[in-house]
Amino acid sequence: MILPQLLGWTGVVAAQSASESYFLAFLVGLHVATALALMLPTQTFLVISPILNWGVIGALLWFSTWYTRRSERRVVAEAIEVQTA
Numbered sequence: 572m573i574l575p576q577l578l579g580w581t582g583v584v585a586a587q588s589a590s591e592s593y594f595l596a597f598l599v600g601l602h603v604a605t606a607l608a609l610m611l612p613t614q615t616f617l618v619i620s621p622i623l624n625w626g627v628i629g630a631l632l633w634f635s636t637w638y639t640r641r642s643e644r645r646v647v648a649e650a651i652e653v654q655t656a
Contacts, residue, residue, distance in 0.1 A: 596627075596631060600624075600627050603623070604620065604623065604624075607619065607620070607623070608620075
């Protein structure tokens with residue numbers, strides 16, 4: 572990611588090295604919205620865009636909740652494993 576690094580967005584650059592990147596989700600959403608804006612008539616795009624945005628927000632909220640719970644379970648399992656060893 573050259574642009575975020577040039578702009579000094581070190582958090583974004585560091586996130587790209589992580590196993591799951593929030594910036595990638597942002598880029599995918601941006602590209603989908605751009606493709607729809609170019610393919611659909613303006614009035615149709617203005618009707619569909621908020622629905623698409625809320626769907627993306629809902630999916631990201633669900634993923635964040637799922638990932639947090641999975642991580643918490645993993646930490647608890649590792650703590651139990653360390654205690655029993």
